[in-house]
Amino acid sequence: MTLHLYDRPGVYLVLAAFLLAAGIYGLIRRRTLIGMLISGELIFSAAALNFMALNRFMTPDPTVGQIFVLFIMGLAAAEIAITLSIIIAVYRNYRSIHSKELSELNG
Amino acid sequence: MIPGSDYLVTGIFGLIVATTVGGALLAVLSTRIIRSVTGLAMCCVGLAGLYYFLNSPFLALMEILIYVGAVCVTIIFGVMLSEPDEPEPQEKRSREALWGGVALLVSAAIFWGVARLGLQGRWPAPAAPVGDGSVQAIGISLLTTYSLPFELISLVLLVAILGALTIAHGGRGKE
Known part of the structure; x- marks a missing residue:
């Protein structure tokens, strides 16, 4: 009797759904900008895992999904660079990166 | 084929899935932000293993190189340059619990819906493969x-x- 869980697309899709849900939970609950950034990275990873699972099991050409996930990684790296520089600039101005205290534009 | 190698591969797969899930939970739930970054790194190592199981060792290497090597290290620099630990909750306890419940409800609903779509969706059978990836x-x-x-x-x-x-x-x- 063999299990072969790793040959079923369902496992990967459920895992990607879990990563998405964990990221959204973190986005709602976190009160600092860096914590929200980490949750956003989890959501990126969920999307990439979904692409890879569908690429492995459903598409005829397995190259396409890999290239797409490579582009996702490049965009995530660019996003991290920009976001961290914004966070550092905010910290210099406000001496805090807690999202409750950044309320100057609050109506 | 070595007898029992199936169990070995399934065990390794289970370990990788546990690393991914545990890393994601650690990244989301811990209050010290440096532990949260560590959780993200664990999650990315697990994802690299999953990519390896999905026939893509190239992407597994890229995941470790970019996420663990660049993204997590950059976030740690950001942590060192600011004071990012989660503040003590200042609101009332009941309000805090209410928001926690709402967040848990929303994420559980999203997990249930997306997982159900993924498991019950009628995926088309793949056409004849072209290229080897x-x-x-x-x-x-x-x-x-x-x-x-x-x-x-x-x-x-x-x-x-x-x-x-x-x-x-x-x-x-x-x-």
């Missing part, structure tokens, strides 16, 4: 079919580096 095939497609996005992503990275330098450049205020 090897590193050579990836390189050829990157320089022929996908050459425009390839050049564009390098431009995006260049602009991101310049933008990050410009935004973070402003000198320290004298206070």
Whole structure:
């Protein structure tokens, strides 16, 4: 009797759904900008895992999904660079990166 | 084939899935932000293992190189330059519990819905395979079919580096 869980697309899709849900939970609950950034990275990873699972099991050409996930990684790296520089600039101005205290534009 | 190797591979797969899930939970639930970064790194190592199981060792290497090697280290620099620990909750306890419940409800609903879609969706059977998805095939497609996005992503990275330098450049205020 063999299990072969790793040959079923369902496992990967459920895992990607879990990563998405964990990221959204973190986005709602976190009160600092860096914590929200980490949750956003989890959501990126969920999307990439979904692409890879569908690429492995459903598409005829397995190259396409890999290239797409490579582009996702490049965009995530660019996003991290920009976001961290914004966070550092905010910290210099406000001496805090807690999202409750950044309320100057609050109506 | 060695007897019992199936169990060995399934065990390794289970370990990788546990690493991914545990890393994601640690990244979301811990209050010290440095542990949260560690959780993200664990999650990315697990994802690299999953990519390996999905027939893509190239992407597994890239995941470790980019996420663990670059993204997590950059976030740790950001942690060192600011004070990011979760503050003590200042609201009333009941309000806090209410928001926790709402967040848990929303994320559980999303998990249930997406997982159900993934498990019950009628996926089309794959057509006859073309190409093998090897590193050579990836390189050829990157320089022929996908050459425009390839050049564009390098431009995006260049602009991101310049933008990050410009935004973070402003000198320290004298206070």
